[in-house]
Amino acid sequence: MGLRWYHFAAWAAFVGFMFLLPEMVSKGTLRIIIFANFLAVFAISWDVLSGRTGYVSFGHPFLIGIGAYTTAILTKRFDVPVEISIPIAVFVTMIGGLIVVLPALRIKGSYFALITLAYMELIYQLVQVVRPDLTGGTRGMSGLPTLTRGAVNGYYMSLTLMVIVAFGVWLVMRTRIGTALSAIGMNEEAVKGSGLSVTRLKLFAFLLSAMIAGLGGAFYVHYLGSIAPRALFDINFVFTIIVAALIGGASTTIGPIIGAFFLTFLLEYLRPYLPGAERYFIYGGVALLLYMYQPKGIYEIIQQGWARVRART
Amino acid sequence: MSMSLTITNLVKKFGGLTATNDLSFTIEAGQSVGLIGPNGAGKTTVFSQVMGEHRQTSGSIKLGSEEISSLSTPARIRRGVSRTYQVPRPFSDMTVAENIRVGLMPDSVLGMILKGANTDRELELALSVGFSEDDLERTPAELSMGDLRKLEMARTMATDPKVMLLDEVFAGLTVAEIAMISDLVQKMRADGMTFLIVSHDLKALEPLVDTAIAINYGSMIAEGSYGDVMASDAVRASYLGEA
Numbered sequence: 001m002g003l004r005w006y007h008f009a010a011w012a013a014f015v016g017f018m019f020l021l022p023e024m025v026s027k028g029t030l031r032i033i034i035f036a037n038f039l040a041v042f043a044i045s046w047d048v049l050s051g052r053t054g055y056v057s058f059g060h061p062f063l064i065g066i067g068a069y070t071t072a073i074l075t076k077r078f079d080v081p082v083e084i085s086i087p088i089a090v091f092v093t094m095i096g097g098l099i100v101v102l103p104a105l106r107i108k109g110s111y112f113a114l115i116t117l118a119y120m121e122l123i124y125q126l127v128q129v130v131r132p133d134l135t136g137g138t139r140g141m142s143g144l145p146t147l148t149r150g151a152v153n154g155y156y157m158s159l160t161l162m163v164i165v166a167f168g169v170w171l172v173m174r175t176r177i178g179t180a181l182s183a184i185g186m187n188e189e190a191v192k193g194s195g196l197s198v199t200r201l202k203l204f205a206f207l208l209s210a211m212i213a214g215l216g217g218a219f220y221v222h223y224l225g226s227i228a229p230r231a232l233f234d235i236n237f238v239f240t241i242i243v244a245a246l247i248g249g250a251s252t253t254i255g256p257i258i259g260a261f262f263l264t265f266l267l268e269y270l271r272p273y274l275p276g277a278e279r280y281f282i283y284g285g286v287a288l289l290l291y292m293y294q295p296k297g298i299y300e301i302i303q304q305g306w307a308r309v310r311a312r313t
Numbered sequence: 314m315s316m317s318l319t320i321t322n323l324v325k326k327f328g329g330l331t332a333t334n335d336l337s338f339t340i341e342a343g344q345s346v347g348l349i350g351p352n353g354a355g356k357t358t359v360f361s362q363v364m365g366e367h368r369q370t371s372g373s374i375k376l377g378s379e380e381i382s383s384l385s386t387p388a389r390i391r392r393g394v395s396r397t398y399q400v401p402r403p404f405s406d407m408t409v410a411e412n413i414r415v416g417l418m419p420d421s422v423l424g425m426i427l428k429g430a431n432t433d434r435e436l437e438l439a440l441s442v443g444f445s446e447d448d449l450e451r452t453p454a455e456l457s458m459g460d461l462r463k464l465e466m467a468r469t470m471a472t473d474p475k476v477m478l479l480d481e482v483f484a485g486l487t488v489a490e491i492a493m494i495s496d497l498v499q500k501m502r503a504d505g506m507t508f509l510i511v512s513h514d515l516k517a518l519e520p521l522v523d524t525a526i527a528i529n530y531g532s533m534i535a536e537g538s539y540g541d542v543m544a545s546d547a548v549r550a551s552y553l554g555e556a
Binding site for chain 2: 172175176177179180182183186187189190191192193194195196197198200201204
């Protein structure tokens with residue numbers, strides 16, 4: 001797997017720094033980082049599926065939403081405790097992952113992307129129309145049980161989730177399965193021609209992605225204490241996830257985290273100057289420039305810079 | 314251990330076009346057979362049916378004594394038949410070593426996760442097709458056509474085949490590279506590998522095969538020793554046109 005001591009040292013340093021952060025920054029900044037942590041989880045989830053295998057999903061909130069709604073309905077309507085509802089939500093999201101993998105067995109490219117977009121639209125309509133007594137209809141649900149109180153606790157919860165997901169995915173993707181999934185993204189036929197069942201590999205990628213999306217969605221709902229279909233099944237949300245993964249560095253685990261933090265802070269720092277949707281114009285422009293400068297993302301820029309520093313010393 | 318390949322009454326129709334027309338032949342274990350014919354004769358279509366990339370309209374394909382014509386491509390490869398492609402298909406963002414690694418992987422998710430890469434075997438395969446140790450970290454963008462074909466050979470060999478189908482392995486290669494790939498094929502023949510080889514480079518093909526099969530419009534037009542097949546009127550006519 002090529003694991004070295006400095007890999008773990010880097011992880012430990014990152015986690016250590018992040019855990020000390022509440023001592024250094026304001027509560028407002030912490031609240032921003034909480035969103036960055038959740039966005040990182042969603043971007044990692046998207047990347048496992050789309051960044052690696054090349055099956056670009058435009059409907060990732062479909063999976064996130066299944067996780068979020070499952071636990072929201074269970075806790076709110078059936079008084080199921082959170083410790084039970086979250087694992088159930090993850091499981092149900094993985095079943096949702098099976099639904100997403102079905103078209104991926106037959107079609108790829110833009111057709112697959114469009115179908116995933118349709119999935120998101122479908123669940124958006126469904127939660128509003130079918131059994132609004134359960135889903136809360138167009139208004140969603142509020143007053144859900146929250147896991148934490150206050151910014152600091154919320155920060156630690158979201159950080160723990162993000163670090164566990166990121167470290168786990170990083171470990172798994174460093175094994176040969178990571179190589180195999182990336183190979184699908186490069187040339188699916190040649191993977192078949194190497195004697196590997198691409199169906200099984202895709203199934204693994206989609207289930208892992210769904211598991212993370214379900215976890216992220218469920219924890220997010222119990223952080224916010226509410227759920228609103230319009231914010232969740234929103235094309236802007238889709239693009240934020242995809243752009244975070246892409247400008248951070250697709251097909252890596254660190255990239256989506258960098259991208260998520262970069263985007264979240266960019267949007268927050270623009271807020272005082274551009275309170276409305278114009279922010280997205282700037283953010284689109286920045287993302288585009290970065291992407292044109294280095295399609296492999298910020299992580300690649302950092303790595304190249306580091307290589308230059310090392311070459312000099 | 315070597316294996317035979319038996320094709321019986323193979324037919325492949327694409328709509329109104331018959332690409333393979335009632336083709337039957339056997340390659341005994343350890344034999345090497347050249348498959349020749351003009352462009353569009355249906356050589357590559359035979360390959361893709363043996364590999365399961367195209368399903369035959371009718372007929373049977375046996376690897377050893379086992380019927381494989383209903384299996385998926387990866388399942389056939391696990392049984393011991395593998396092919397190279399006319400146009401090499403490397404994994405573009407991966408190194409030579411990683412490209413070979415994909416061929417060496419077990420077809421099991423757990424196996425991929427729990428067991429690390431067999432770097433010794435990767436190196437061994439790379440060296441056997443003529444790469445140097447330094448080449449392992451190069452990417453396909455840095456490789457010549459000859460190197461890409463070598464990489465394709467190495468990845469195909471990594472699947473541990475008993476029967477290998479080589480599709481135009483000499484196209485775009487220098488004289489030295491042709492000699493190298495030829496040496497490699499000869500070495501593998503000596504080790505008992507069964508070959509079916511398609512090549513338009515008939516001079517390079519001749520020393521590599523025991524017998525030859527010529528096809529045109531999907532039908533067999535000659536079979537026998539390489540010399541006899543090349544001397545056949547039907548084969549001459551198919552390449553040069555009717556006199």
